[in-house]
Amino acid sequence: MERPTVAVTMGDPAGVGAEVIVGAYPAICDAAAPLVVGDADVLRAAVAVCESDLTVTAVDSPSAADADPTRIPVLDLDNVDADALTYGEVREDYGAASLEYVERAIELATDGAVDAIATAPINKQATRCAGSTYAGHTGMLADYTDTDEYAMMLVEGIEDTADGAAADLIVTHVSTHVPLTEACNRVSRGRVRTTIDVTHEGLRDLGIDDPTIAVAGLNPHASDGGILGVAEGSEIEPAVDHARADGLDVHGPESPDTVFAQAAGGAYDCVVAMYHDQGHIPIKMLGFASDDAVSGVNVTVGLPIVRTSVDHGTAFDIAGEGCASEASMVDAVEVAARIARNRARRGDGDGAEAADLPDAGSG
Template identity: 45%
Template sequence: MMNYLGITMGDPAGVGCEIILKTLHGNEEFRKKSIIFGSEEVIKFYMNLLNIDEKLNIIKDILDFDKDSINLVNVLPITMNDFRIGKVSALCGDAAYKYVELAIKWAMEKKIKGVVTAPLNKEALHLGGHNFDGHTEIFAKLTHTNKYAMMLWSDKLKVIHASTHVSLKEACNRVEKERVLDVIKLAYSSLKNMGISNPRIAVAGLNPHAGESGIFGREEIEEITPAVLEGKGLKIDVEGPVAPDTVFLKAYRGQYDIVVAIYHDQGHIPMKLLAFDSGVNITLGLPIVRTSVDHGTAFDIAGKGIAAEESMINAIKAAESFN
């Protein structure tokens, strides 16, 4: 398998194209092993907007790759007249899906090492006929993966989620021993693959004070603690449930390498606070590598040339770190 990475352009109306081009133009080592999955006319528009004079090489197969160019698979030939920058549309939602779909196909066929995704818009995705909650669910479906989890990665903090895009009520109902244990094991194996020899894992509680011995809820006693104990039996360095109001501070100070968050906002809020512009979203448990920027389409600044590419740079670095 080649060490090339596929980078999907995301929603054409958002900042994805801009941050990809800024990243590849400013980092030669990335450009020499990256392939954009997107639309040629949109790429050309942003190359002109950003005054990028690199050669654009349109490829249909990995054998067409040119290390001295920006390489693009022209998945869907849309033009700038087909949509409005910064606006939700079915066309852009469908385009974003098709970029991802083909990139996953290349990765599953071992043409590329993995996929790095620029942001898509969930409303546009649904309007385009693709009823997924986001990238994570698309990757799970198209790679036939049943056990997977979202990890948010940064130098300051790493968080993996037991549940993500469901209501808070549903997230509480999904606190089950087997799921928590699966996420503990995913955290352990993935951090080892990323070079941490003995990952230290903390599992957050669901309830205030991690339930306070059952006073504020029994999920910790009946589901989370048994999962932690079974993890310990597998020789995993895991602790918990740890009170959710202190566990992230402890991880930030170096006591743990990663925190298992029980639901979406429990993990996302501290990550957004500490690493909003630099965090990376990684889907664990897949047969392929998948990383992403940890921000949205930023429609409010799309097309203005001011989007920051730091998260895209870190997403590529994270993808490269997997063995």
């Protein structure tokens, strides 16, 4: 699988999705045969905004994705009037269009017509206006693929090494887009163990065959032996012990204020974070400090299909200006192609199965 076919969804038409696809396109053709799923006229408008020499061709089949770096093939759903397109505006029809792009890409991936999906950002307000109840892509992908056990993995700077692969920092999350009080309640031994399992499989998908995983505590200093909280002793430590008994190289609970720096220094291949900001802050600090600006990749681990995404939003404030960085989109497609190749090499494509570890209540 030299160049896997990657369906690239265009995201919200009023955002920077089409622009970052245009900026990324020549580079991503080195790793994949990309097929944009969206609106051809909106993409042509982005070509003009970016002052690009690329051409856009409407196609009706994934087989037209030929990795030609001068021509962008688009599975044209013809949802948006590009002549009336208003950048930076939350609209129901834009939200509906972005949802249909994702739905079609999922259909292509589950049918085996494409090898992976990479998504440009959608706008949650717009999709809610269109009637969606999902907080973002992840829940939608899980429901459409009948997946119960999954997690968000953020990857910064993955590359091949003599031992397989390594990254600047990789983080997965026990919970993501929920209020902090609910996130604390979701720290249960079953959920932590499941996250460890899908993390292990996700790292193998990236080419890290024998990963070392650190699990962060929930409380400051991982509770200092129970002085600062009980979740570490009642929920996190039993999950880690259970995973280690099954042969996984897992450590923790580790102090959240040091474990991410340790992982970035090479001590661990990945950190399992307990909630959204605990994991996102170190990843985004590392990404924004790099020369590539926003360059991280969001991977949904645990799915039977391959899905990656840029690690930024619709950027309505700069949409239509042609200045959005394409770095994260380049990385997202390259990581999607990497995972597709590794799954093909291993001969599997199924999501990880959850371990049989009953919950003992919330931490």
